[in-house]
Amino acid sequence: NAGVTQTPKFRVLKTGQSMTLLCAQDMNHEYMYWYRQDPGMGLRLIHYSVGEGTTAKGEVPDGYNVSRLKKQNFLLGLESAAPSQTSVYFCASRPLSGPSYEQYFGPGTRLTVT
């Protein structure tokens, strides 16, 4: 099991450019999440998905879009990057039910927007 993987690991964008971050999990988890982490702010939820074909907004969704066309993949898109989107992005997944509600995190993507 690879667990949760994220692509790419690092990226530098210019203001106004677009990009897509890919999250993949091989644990057959229903729930998937995208967070951003900034110094002193903890983890802030951007968007999440409770199943294939469904998405919902989190705490800080503006400037981002997501899609969950396949259960194992959750894509995060930035249509027009801004310096305020410089951050570390984490994807996570967890199962719908079971003895543990443990949430598994990907390794993160460090994005810099200049």
Add this chain to the structure above:
Amino acid sequence: EDKVVQSPLSLVVHEGDTVTLNCSYEVTNFRSLLWYKQEKKAPTFLFMLTSSGIEKKSGRLSSILDKKELFSILNITATQTGDSAIYLCAVNSGNTPLVFGKGTRLSVIA
């Protein structure tokens, strides 16, 4: 609105000290409270607590939950430099996303 508050936000201790990290919460439909350790990369799972008064222990780390007073503590005894990390507390209220606190940054100096 669901809320998780951790304190202190940062802490510097010397090796060998004992530390206590705090997490208080206000959520509807509480299911469990989780502790994570984050070093340079992704958070890694430490404990999940569901019942009051039952201590979870792993080596020098232990945690306990008080569902009446709505808080949890994470204790680390005989701290080592390898314990330096951000410690995150999160609360699970069922089918909604976990609610995370801002974390406590622990620095252990030799």
